[in-house]
Amino acid sequence: MKKGNKGIIVVLVSAIVLFILNYFLLLPLNLKFLGTTLILTLFIVINCIVLNLISLISQRKTEGKKSKKSFMISGILIVVIIAYGLVNSPIFRADEYRNLIGNVEQKEFTNEIDAVDLTQLPIVDQQLAQNLGDKKLGTYVGLGSQVTLGEFTKQNVNGELYWVAPLLHSGLFKWMNNKEGTSGYIMVSATNTKDVKLVDKLNDKPLKIKYQPNAYFGTDLKRHVYMKAEKKQGLTDFSFELDDAGKPYWVITKYTNSIGFSGQKILGVIVVDAESGEINEYDMNNIPAWVDRVAPDFFIRDRIDWWGELVHGFFNFSKKDMLTSTKGMNMVYNDGECYYYTGITSVGADEAIVGFVLTNTKTMTSTFYKVSGSTEIAGMQSAEGKVQNLEYKATFPMLINVENIPTYFMSLKDKKGLIKQYAMVSVEDYSIVGVGETIKEAKSNYVKTLKSKGDITLEFTGEEKKLQGIISRIGAFNVEGTTYYNFIIKEKPETIFTVSASISSQLPLTKEGDSVSFSYNETESSSIDVLEFNNINIKGIK
Known part of the structure; x- marks a missing residue:
């Protein structure tokens, strides 16, 4: 068989192999995709090698020269691919990579994130x-x-x-x-x-x-x-x-x-x-x-990292103003829309975030919320430390709004993977933790701990109401050095009201049968936090 015919057969056979290979690989027919370009290059290189072997077997000098040209073509193709990838890398096109995320708007946490609905967590x-x-x-x-x-x-x-x-x-x-x-x-x-x-x-x-x-x-x-x-x-x-x-x-x-x-x-x-x-x-x-x-989560993570890490171009050896996403990404729902959530930390930081990004999974619009605090991992460790004797493990947290305080919420699971408790951890101060066997109990304990920190201002959600009644039961308890009172009034026996001792000096003197007036924010919880308290039977003491 003539050499020319052999070459044609080699090309046809390799084309059939390439077609069969793509039946399984399902590559886009577009050279913008690396996989497609590499397969096509491999196809050309293999053909060059096979044609070269045929040339050597035929021992014809002219064919040998052609085979050298084929090797040169293969080498040039490989160099071109490497050069093309390098020229289009973040080294040379940092601004374009950073701008892929679009305009990242900065907003206030409390203005955008709905208050927590315990039934939908x-x-x-x-x-x-x-x-x-x-x-x-x-x-x-x-x-x-x-x-x-x-x-x-x-x-x-x-x-x-x-x-x-x-x-x-x-x-x-x-x-x-x-x-x-x-x-x-x-x-x-x-x-x-x-x-x-x-x-x-x-x-x-x-x-x-x-x-x-x-x-x-x-x-x-x-x-x-x-x-x-x-x-x-x-x-x-x-x-x-x-x-x-x-x-x-x-x-x-x-x-x-x-x-x-x-x-x-x-x-x-x-x-x-x-x-x-x-x-x-x-x-x-x-x-x-x-x-x-x-948008897939891995697309969004890449865009967030390019936005944070290429802030001053690729060559930023001092890492000035460089940000990166924290480990893990969660899907959260806010006002009926679906978002990807990830914390943002300074490059090199271990347990601190400078804020977090919410990216709409449909529109891919991203919003940055500037909040100094702990990473998700640090929050998980803090919650686990609260129940370390039980050896529960925390799930990756989701971000929620508790009384306008950015909060990590997570479940605590035993060794069999069953949920045993729930935890809420302050993003801004991960030493503030609330744990409970129900979500309501976890939130109640969390809010009580927040109240014990005098430098934190809570903005309670719900309509403020005032009530007057007769105490049927009252009792005191302590949370991390702060005394609280639970009480029930005859007029609303299904509800437990909770009030800090710092609200009123009348509380230690209050007993069953006393008439009281107080204000509170109405919520769906069976345990409600009191804002103001007054014992009508006690005069002259506030």
Whole structure:
């Protein structure tokens, strides 16, 4: 066979191999993506090497010269890729990387963050949701051997927070025997550990998750989307989400690289019906309201770090004004919107933050709240230290507003991963901790500890009310050196009122049967903090 024919055959064979390889890799057909560029370069280099070997075997000088040229081409391509990546790195384009986050507005914490609603605090983290989901799946005989639980995604479904995970095929043979799809999904309430359910029907019809990551060939989720959607864009973050009617979808972020092989720019989302496979693409201006997560958390973390670390360019050896995100990132909900939360610390700082950033998961607009205090890890350690004799472990905290004080809230779990207590820790002073077996108790103890710090001003939420009644029961207790009184009046026997001894010198003299008047902020809690107190039976003493 002639050398020229051999070369053509080599190129054709390698092209077929490249096509088959991409069937599995599903690379974007765009040289802005590093993976695509590397595979294409590898294809050229391998062809050059093979053609060179053929040339050496034929022992023709002219072909040998051509083979040297092929090696030169391979070397030039590799150098070009390295140079292109370097030129488009933060070393030379620091300002562009830093500006990817857009305008980061600074605001006051109390003006933007809603006051805590104890009934809506998410106490279940992803690990506990997984455990509860596995336990629920095990109650259905035979189902657990056929399917496995996918990754849980926290989301807002009709105004309530849930962790949701699809049932996925547990292997090739399970898929072959059940190609119509797996039987639905599991929902775990983020606010109630007893609310766990398997949803296998929708509108009285069996629910089947046909298109999924654990399927094969045409029903494999990534391959299905790749074949149907625009192939020049990148696809990432395949999240399982429900609309407000409970219908399951896959929400996929589509993006392109705006700075060399990096600087991801989000173009919108692709929404895939998990049952029928129907695909709808949305740009950033018309994303459905029920979609919670458009920007992946790892995209947002990169942008925050570039914004903080490249403040004075790449070469900032003194680390002047450099900021970086703290470990861990959480999703929080405020006023019906979903945000990524992360603390911001000075580069080199261990346990102190200078503030935190909230980034809207849809619009990607970021707001920086300047608050000096402890990192999330330091807050967790402080809460664990409060119950060190019980050896409970804290979940990664979420940020909440307690009487306009930025506060870390977390669950405390035992060695089996079960929630035993709750903790609230002041961001500004992590020595201020409130722990309780219920969220209300934790908040009550936390507020009492805040009150004992004379340099902290609390701005209580709720409507201020005044009341008069007769004491039916009263008792004193001490929290970290500060004396408090709990009392109940006959006119409101279902409510416990709590008041600091510093509010009134009449409290130690008050007994059952005394008539009292007082003011308080009305809340949903069964234990209410008193603002002013007066014993009508005692005159001349305030």
